[in-house]
Every structure is written in C-alpha cells, then in structure tokens.
Amino acid sequence: MKLKFFLPVILLGSLLTSCKDKNVDPANETETNNWILANMKYWYYWNDHIPTSPDLSKDPASFFESLLYRYDATLRPDGDRFSWIQESADELQASLGGESKTPGMEYKLTYYPSGTTNVIGVVLYVIPDSPAAKSGFVRGDIFSSVNDQKLTGTNYSQLLNTQDKKTYTLAKLDKDGILEEGTTKREVTPIVLQEDPVFFDTVFTFGADKIGYVVYHQFIPEPYQAKNGLYDKKLDDIFTSFKNRNVNALVVDLRYNPGGYVSSATNLASLIAKATANDIFYYKEYNDEVTETNRKKFGETYFYDKFISKSQNIGANLNQLFFLVSSRSASASELLINGLKPYMDVKLVGSKTVGKNVGSVTLTGEDKGIKWGLQPIVSKSLNKDRKSDYSTGFNPDFPVTEGNILYPYGSPKDPLLGEALFQITGTRIARQVRGARILQEEESQEITSTIVKKAGGSNMFYK
The missing domain is CATH 3.90.226.10 (2-enoyl-CoA Hydratase; Chain A, domain 1)
Structure with a gap:
C-alpha cells in the first residue's frame, strides 16, 4: 500500500462521486470495501465512530461515505467536513501534485447585479502559456455567457462543469458598476497542465x-x-x-x-x-x-x-x-x-x-489491484x-x-x-x-469558485 500525508483542501463536485456500474464485479467491490474499512479503522481520526457492521454490498463511494463521522452543526459540531474518496487513485495523486485537466484559469461565479439570478464569472488568475492565456484571458476579465448561453443560477453548473471546449463571451463593468454585455468571444479547450x-x-x-x-x-x-x-x-x-x-x-x-x-x-x-x-x-x-x-x-x-x-x-x-x-x-x-x-x-x-x-493522508491500493484512492482526515x-x-x-x-x-x-x-x-x-x-468600492458590496453574492x-x-x- 502506498500512502502520502497531507493537510486537506476542500474538494467539491466531480472528484467525489461514482455511479454504480451494473457491469462491476460485486466480488471486486467487496474486496475494495474491505480494503477501505481496514484503512479507515486504523487511520481515520474519528475511527471510534465507524459503524460496527457497515454494509459491504454498497459501491465503494457510498461505502466510504457510510463510514464517516460527518459534520452536523447540531448533532456533530466536531465532525468531519473534509474526507473524500476518488475513483482513480492516479488522478487523485496527480491533482494533489498540481496536475489536472483545466483551461488554465481560475474564476469565481457571482450573482450580478445583486438580487438577480444573472451570473457572471470573474477571472481570478490565469496560468501562463495555458489555453486560457493563449486565448487572451487575464486576471479581472469577466464573462457572462458560455457557448452563447447567458449564465444564470439554474444553468451555470451544467454549462461550466464539463471538460470540453467552451466559448466564453466577455462583459465588463463600467466605472459606476453597470454590467455591459460584450461581443468578444474566446474559445478555450482544457488540457492536462502542471x-x-x-x-x-x-x-x-x-x-x-x-x-x-x-x-x-x-x-x-x-x-x-x-x-x-x-x-x-x-x-x-x-x-x-x-x-x-x-x-x-x-x-x-x-x-x-x-x-x-x-x-x-x-x-x-x-x-x-x-x-x-x-x-x-x-x-x-x-x-x-x-x-x-x-x-x-x-x-x-x-x-x-x-x-x-x-x-x-x-x-x-x-x-x-x-x-x-x-x-x-x-x-x-x-x-x-x-x-x-x-x-x-x-x-x-x-x-x-x-x-x-485537520490533516489527511493519501491511501492507495495499487499493490492489491485496487484503483480507488482515499483522502481521509x-x-x-x-x-x-x-x-x-x-x-x-x-x-x-x-x-x-x-x-x-x-x-x-x-x-x-x-x-x-x-x-x-x-x-x-x-x-x-x-x-x-468609485465602481470598485461599489462592487466590494457584491462579494456577499458570490456563489462559488x-x-x-x-x-x-x-x-x-x-x-
């Protein structure tokens, strides 16, 4: 077994979940779950809260989740907010080393104007020589549409949470904080970057x-x-x-x-x-x-x-x-x-x-033919x-x-x-x-980044 020690990052969304595949061999899943259970019983910070008889028939992602002492503001204020499992241990280790498939820019999404369902993306920084940099993106750029669809509170996840080519339509904020829709478009295709x-x-x-x-x-x-x-x-x-x-x-x-x-x-x-x-x-x-x-x-x-x-x-x-x-x-x-x-x-x-x-550790079972990777606290x-x-x-x-x-x-x-x-x-x-001061008030409308x-x-x- 390989392991590396870390101090956890908040990972949301696509890294966590795995759908149960009807073609998966149940025996392999049981072997994986036994491996998960053995490691969690030893390493997990809250190992005294692991269920005594967990359901080994679950898919590995659901099984891992069933072992966690998850945070609850009322019931478990001392609980776990950060442990996760990833179906590919190789992808987990690469991402922890700064390598991932990305357009090469990080951005935040915010409702703008405040109180509406309209969403804009604000570019936080751009990785040099990345697809985003080569297309012209710089820190502070704003986009309001993706693939010719205006971003809203109901569609931004669907439009942005894929790793395919996208076309971003730029917008800008004038000195009084008024959003001006633009016509400039930039096409970006994600690649694996360090x-x-x-x-x-x-x-x-x-x-x-x-x-x-x-x-x-x-x-x-x-x-x-x-x-x-x-x-x-x-x-x-x-x-x-x-x-x-x-x-x-x-x-x-x-x-x-x-x-x-x-x-x-x-x-x-x-x-x-x-x-x-x-x-x-x-x-x-x-x-x-x-x-x-x-x-x-x-x-x-x-x-x-x-x-x-x-x-x-x-x-x-x-x-x-x-x-x-x-x-x-x-x-x-x-x-x-x-x-x-x-x-x-x-x-x-x-x-x-x-x-x-709290800190976490990377656990992999490559020597046992297990493809999953764990990152428990x-x-x-x-x-x-x-x-x-x-x-x-x-x-x-x-x-x-x-x-x-x-x-x-x-x-x-x-x-x-x-x-x-x-x-x-x-x-x-x-x-x-003046506009920058006005726009500081919009920070509370940020959705995610x-x-x-x-x-x-x-x-x-x-x-």
Missing part, C-alpha cells in the same frame, strides 16, 4: 519600508512525479532576493490558496519565522491506535515538526508580517498562520478563512502553544473584500494589498475608482 504555485513576487520601497510581496497559490514542493523540490527552491530564491534587498516587511498572498503539502508549509514557515531549527512549528494529534503504534516505533518526534534551518530566512529583519486571506484560504495556509503566531505578530487582511485545522494540527482554535476560520485583523473589479497582482489599487501597504507605511499608496475544486482546495497533506 500548475506552478509560486505565481508572482516583487519588492515595494516606500522610504525606510522595504516590503516583500509574494503570491502563492498552493503548497506543492515540485511538479507531479518529480523529485527535485523545484517550487520550494523557487520560494527559496525569492527569499534570497528579499534578504539581499533588506526587506523589513512581508506580505504573503494566500487568498486563493486552498492548502497542500505540509512539507511546503514547513519550508515557507522556515523562510519567515523568528525561530530556530530547534523550535516546534506544529504538533500532530492522531487517534489512539495511530498514536500508540507510532510512539513505539518512532518516539515523540513522530508527533511534531520543527522549523528547518534556512540561510534564506528573513525573520530577523522583519518588523511586520501580513497575510492576505479569503474564504478560499484553507488547510496548509491556515497551518502556516497558526504555526507562526507564537513567534511573530501575524496580521491578516481580507475575509474569514475556511477553518481547516487522520489528524488535528496544533501550534507550539498547543493551540488549534481555528476550526471556524481565522477572522481578519483588517476586513477587506476584493470585489468584482480586480487589479493585476502587485497593484496597490488591489483592495487587499492596498490595505496591507497602508498598515505598513501609514500612507494610502493608491485609491480605487473553481478554487474549491482544486485538490489542496482545503487540503493539508502530510508527505
């Missing part, structure tokens, strides 16, 4: 303030199936530049980061923290069986991770540390914030985070002070919404970045246009 999560960085200089800014979209150490730590090294190089330029304030943009590998969270934390390699970054709390087995095998070191000694660390020179966050920031993003809080004055700008203080995460009090999310110190008029990364007009720069320097570097469907989408993964 996403580089280290997206943008720059340094701002305002008098004595030298402010490093980095945009990080997912905690992934390297491309899928690579063993080169490429993306972690890319962050190392950015922090080398920050250090050489005497950066004394830092803004880390995690607003679209749903989580990922804990190893990458530890790496980034070690570039930032006012701490040493002898200091605890975070603790892991498991069920009694995993705890007993691994305490005997590995000792207490199994249950915590320390910071790594990094020559690129800028903590000693940092006077201020800000994270940009949103309702899409989860899991490893929150682990990073929680782990740094005992060592530094951490400030958050944006909106409330997801609240994922196996642990709870705590910082050096044994605090894990963010199950409902971190509240921002400075609440700001980005609205529906988006600015390029690094623009001080961006509401979240602009607020962080103001808090650091005491000066408003740039002001938004493609970020929540990313693996890592609230996942913290232990590798």
